[in-house]
Amino acid sequence: MFDHPKRAVALVDGGPESSLPDLLVVITNRVLECCKERIIGAEIRIGNSVENGGVSNPRCGVITSMESGESLFFSCNGMVGRYVTVTVPRRTEHLILCEVQVFGLPETSNGKLISMDANLPEVPDGAPNVALKGVSSQSSLYNHFGDSRNSIGGSLSGDYSKMQCSQTIFELCPWWTVDLKEVHVVFSVGVTNREDCCWERINEAEIRIGDSREWGTNPRCAVIYSLGPGETAMFNCKGMKGKYVTVIIPDREEKLSLCEVQVFGLPAPPEENPLPEITEKVVMREGLSGQSLVFPEEGIQDYAVLHPSVPIDLTKFTLCLRVSTEFVRPPGGHPLLLSQ
Numbered sequence: 001m002f003d004h005p006k007r008a009v010a011l012v013d014g015g016p017e018s019s020l021p022d023l024l025v026v027i028t029n030r031v032l033e034c035c036k037e038r039i040i041g042a043e044i045r046i047g048n049s050v051e052n053g054g055v056s057n058p059r060c061g062v063i064t065s066m067e068s069g070e071s072l073f074f075s076c077n078g079m080v081g082r083y084v085t086v087t088v089p090r091r092t093e094h095l096i097l098c099e100v101q102v103f104g105l106p107e108t109s110n111g112k113l114i115s116m117d118a119n120l121p122e123v124p125d126g127a128p129n130v131a132l133k134g135v136s137s138q139s140s141l142y143n144h145f146g147d148s149r150n151s152i153g154g155s156l157s158g159d160y161s162k163m164q165c166s167q168t169i170f171e172l173c174p175w176w177t178v179d180l181k182e183v184h185v186v187f188s189v190g191v192t193n194r195e196d197c198c199w200e201r202i203n204e205a206e207i208r209i210g211d212s213r214e215w216g217t218n219p220r221c222a223v224i225y226s227l228g229p230g231e232t233a234m235f236n237c238k239g240m241k242g243k244y245v246t247v248i249i250p251d252r253e254e255k256l257s258l259c260e261v262q263v264f265g266l267p268a269p270p271e272e273n274p275l276p277e278i279t280e281k282v283v284m285r286e287g288l289s290g291q292s293l294v295f296p297e298e299g300i301q302d303y304a305v306l307h308p309s310v311p312i313d314l315t316k317f318t319l320c321l322r323v324s325t326e327f328v329r330p331p332g333g334h335p336l337l338l339s340q
């Protein structure tokens with residue numbers, strides 16, 4: 001990575017033996033809220049030229065919007081090249097990238113491309129990793145290093161000891177799941193394996209996607225037959241729809257350890273995300289102060305009804321929401337406290 005007077009360029013060299021016939025590129029923006037806009041307009045190019053950082057190579061995609069810490073997916077299917085570059089054209093800029101993942105296949109030694117994989121993901125350019133905004137859970141917790149949230153933390157590190165991975169206890173059919181909070185169209189799921197040991201534990205794990213809280217009954221996207229130490233593999237889920245993405249090891253006693261699960265998708269149309277049933281009516285007495293509401297989901301569309309409904313002068317009304325950490329989570333619900 002280096003700065004150029006006119007362009008900011010990052011260049012990934014695929015190596016002399018590895019022209020990459022089928023390419024997927026995932027870009028991760030910086031985590032800090034500051035300066036997230038620096039990446040806007042950046043172009044992803046792929047080819048064999050290194051001149052001016054490869055800006056004459058064919059373009060795979062353009063980053064038109066990106067939040068802090070977000071990862072975006074670009075399908076570059078059919079593109080071939082030794083170099084993958086990220087370039088901010090036509091302006092002087094700092095280029096700060098937190099991660100560039102390139103998924104491809106090498107050329108064979110006789111120069112003939114190996115066969116194209118018909119199951120390569122067809123993903124809209126710029127589809128985000130929606131797992132980052134999800135809520136994770138798992139069948140059990142091995143120890144405090146292995147929190148389920150470590151698998152949607154945004155880091156691809158495979159180091160369990162640095163709290164980068166999740167892990168269950170040794171049990172029958174261990175599972176990990178992320179609640180996307182609303183139904184999504186899921187194009188691709190990336191799974192990162194543990195690097196420091198035990199990478200064979202993931203063998204035969206399944207990725208399932210659907211709306212059922214019985215994770216094991218949701219439709220299957222893929223089987224993870226094996227992954228190398230610290231390896232990230234991308235699985236094509238072909239636009240499967242669901243609110244939950246689950247990794248489960250069926251029919252075997254095992255510890256399930258995952259270091260990152262990336263879910264590239266987009267929210268399903270509104271008609272597939274109907275408003276949930278009203279969960280609670282709150283009777284207003286002298287105000288909302290101290291009232292508590294319990295929502296069954298953490299979805300952005302959850303709501304409760306205040307009763308009786310009364311006209312509110314918005315010039316005088318202030319509503320503050322804060323998450324209650326002191327509440328014990330009620331069965332099937334998430335508590336919120338209201339204060340004025």
Ligand SMILES: [Ca+2]
Pocket residue numbers: 150151152153154155156157164165259260
């Ligand atoms: Ca992680």
